[in-house]
Amino acid sequence: MDFRQLRYFLAIAEAGQITRAAKALNMEQPPLSRQLKQMERELGVTLFDRSGKQLTLTHAGEVLRERAESVIRQLHESLQEVKEVEEGVSGFLAIGAVVSCVSLLPRAIERYREKYPQVTFKISEGDHYQLGEALAKRSIELVVARLPFEFAEESPYEYDELRLPSDPFVAVIPSKLQPDQKQSSITLAALADYPFLTLKTDQTIGMHKQVMSEFRKSGLTPNIICECSSVAIILSLVAAGIGATVLPKSVVAMSPIDSLRMLRIEDAEFQSEVGIVWLKDRYLSKSARHFIEQYTDGYE
Amino acid sequence: MDFRQLRYFLAIAEAGQITRAAKALNMEQPPLSRQLKQMERELGVTLFDRSGKQLTLTHAGEVLRERAESVIRQLHESLQEVKEVEEGVSGFLAIGAVVSCVSLLPRAIERYREKYPQVTFKISEGDHYQLGEALAKRSIELVVARLPFEFAEESPYEYDELRLPSDPFVAVIPSKLQPDQKQSSITLAALADYPFLTLKTDQTIGMHKQVMSEFRKSGLTPNIICECSSVAIILSLVAAGIGATVLPKSVVAMSPIDSLRMLRIEDAEFQSEVGIVWLKDRYLSKSARHFIEQYTDGYE
DNA sequence: AATCGCCATACTTTTTAGGTATGGGACGAA
DNA sequence: TTCGTCCCATACCTAAAAAGTATGGCGATT
Incomplete structure (x- = not known):
């Protein structure tokens, strides 16, 4: 069972006949007939009563119609949400900051949220060591810290940075x-x-x-x-x-x-040199990139 | 976007790597790689961070994971429900009865519900004429009536019947x-x-x-x-x-x-001959067939 | 009775998914 | 450092499945 078949089914249910549904779907009638039949075979269920002139839904068909609509709607919403997360207009941004830099955050977050009000923040506070661990574990994407950023010794990670006004x-x-x-x-x-x-x-x-x-x-x-x-x-x-x-x-x-x-x-x-720090050569979410841009746009 | 792809995606997310996910899915690694890539292209979204040794979900990926699980679960539940309706263990059964036969219903319904407790009834009462109309409109599937069943004159319909103990x-x-x-x-x-x-x-x-x-x-x-x-x-x-x-x-x-x-x-x-009557050559739901069987099993 | 509209089937073409072979990059051990 | 291992990606080929075409049958309408 796949989404295509569900859409076909809904089109047929709506049109009340296969030929018209096929037109609406920009395809020919025989493939649609076949798909419907196959669907019924897979489910082991008769979805339409074909005895009359008009195809009418059986009970099972009616149930499927309701459910299919809901499932398809949900899927679309989900995909939409995923896209928005990627575009950085939704989702969340996890960042960390050393204690002494916490004061730099409120204004930046305020500005950021003007542009992307759907994005929520998760802010962790800690020392360089803790934040370095968090970066490595990917529980945060960015760190606002004093430079140079002090990774734990023997850490294999490299970082990129954006220096902020000192x-x-x-x-x-x-x-x-x-x-x-x-x-x-x-x-x-x-x-x-x-x-x-x-x-x-x-x-x-x-x-x-x-x-x-x-x-x-x-x-x-x-x-x-x-x-x-x-x-x-x-x-x-x-x-x-x-x-x-x-x-x-x-x-x-x-x-x-x-x-x-x-x-x-x-x-x-x-x-004190201050900067935003993130792991080199790693995926950075759109939200995180936007957050960085927030500073580059403002100061460069 | 296809259910198959969603399942692939979930398998990869679970395994943390493509090769193992492919094994779990009983397929080879390259097709799975390709499907994932295609999925990302379709969505315009990076779902996994490939930079490390282990594939880790991006934000968008995490969102998709949650959503996909829910959507797939919903689909399965829906299909299950549809099948149950078809099997006549769920859904509803609309029947009609003439006034003088109403007394035959309670015991049959009672027995029926012992077997299929999820099935609910819609019972209409009326004369032969009204019930014939209802059968034609498909608002009821069965009629319990005195025989011979008196369709409206000029009615194009034929019926099948099951005679009950007179x-x-x-x-x-x-x-x-x-x-x-x-x-x-x-x-x-x-x-x-x-x-x-x-x-x-x-x-x-x-x-x-x-x-x-x-x-x-x-x-x-x-x-x-x-x-x-x-x-x-x-x-x-x-x-x-x-x-x-x-x-x-x-x-x-x-x-x-x-x-x-x-x-x-x-x-x-x-x-007085009594019987269950239904339209000839028309779809009869499983529930309705079970209801009829209720009588044949009991009396034949 | 003839015609029209709709569905179903048989057959062909096209698309798409899956399989095989292979190379490159990262990580770990010697 | 180098070699071996593990994993992903690409190229190419095969197989499966879906779409298209042609056609016949059935019921409803005139």
Whole structure:
């Protein structure tokens, strides 16, 4: 039994005769007769009562008609949906982001959804190691992360990337420990006097290294009193007056808290490179490609 | 798009590779490869990510997988249902019966439903004329009626019949007009003394004729005071003491009323032939054939 | 009775699916 | 690195199935 035969059957049922149905199907009458007969033989069922002048459906025929219509409609809808998924106007897009880049997502997603409102998102948050695994497992397609993306060691994967506008590092200090409330910038040296908090885990030390190397360039060594695994923790510690830290501007801008100050770093123009990362030479869904285009269109 | 292709696709998705799927499908790998490719081309969609060692579904592929499973399952259920309808284990059976035969239905339907509990009934009641029309229109398939079945004049239809055990005519008289309460039979002559009620309409006069001819054989002419169109009316008139009548035994047995007596007619063994009637050379559903078998098995 | 419309059958052509042979790319072991 | 293995893709051939053509029969209509 195949779809063609179902369509034939429905055409015959509608026309009430084979000849006219054949015309409607742009074919000749004998093949259609044969297909109907074969269908009846396969099913072991009489679908039409041929004794009268007009072909009329038997009970079984009526049941088949209803069912066939439903099945064919469902098939068409399904295929339509599949096509739309491919075109990226439907379906879902699974992406990941490192904690410090989560703030870059909302605007992009907002813009994306204006264009493709049917696409839903699945967003995972994690460190580079976890996200690398997720990419490999294909549970996510894209990662928004600080560059360079740190795959697990010995990972066989390569990645492509799209660099996004880089994000300057800023100093974050507790309001109550700020000497001059009008100040909007600070020197590395002044910053190094604060007890220092840093964002670092066993798996992800990229940002930590970058910041430390900046201090080292100026011959400074911050007094690290805490390694934190999340932005939320580090900001709450700063807000509580425990110490100061250095973070990408976007991260801090995301959660404005009265009790902390964000200051430009005067004597070091160092920035965090941010980018979208995906596996090289692998299938990328249309949705994912559209998401990437979202950024290239906006910035290039 | 074809069911075959959907099944192929599902097999590949399940196996995770084409070669193994081909084995499972009892076919070679190249044709399967080709079908998959053709399917992707038709849909304009990439269904599998081939870059890795293992084929993995793309989003579109996942969507198709879900949908295809559902569609195929639906199709199978539908075909199953159609077959069951044909086998007469499901669906419905539309039959008709003349008023005087309604009493023969309950037991047959009961027996039938023991065997085919999924079959539902549509029962119409009417006179021969109406039922003949219904047969012609195919709104019913069988009729249970007194024989011979009286088609409308000029009707082009022929019918087949199955004779059922015939039903002896009995006299029905009001209790209060019965001379001897112990009596269980009556002669035609005695009966002819009662005011007579008869079941007769413009369309159906078969039974009336039969009863009258029986009286005539004995040189008697009943005094007909009322022609009634329904059993209910005639019995209530008898019960009220208006007069007597002659009816098939089964009709009277169906509604035992204290105020009337059913007596065997001593000097005339005449019976009402009863049968199932259907159009000759027309499609008869399995359900209908089973219904007929119900009687042949039981009585022959 | 003759004609028309419709279905069925026999036969032919065309299309399409399936099979065989073979080569290339990826992965793993030596 | 190289070789062997596994898997997919392509080219080519065969087989099956569907569509087309011609024609005959049956019932309904005039």
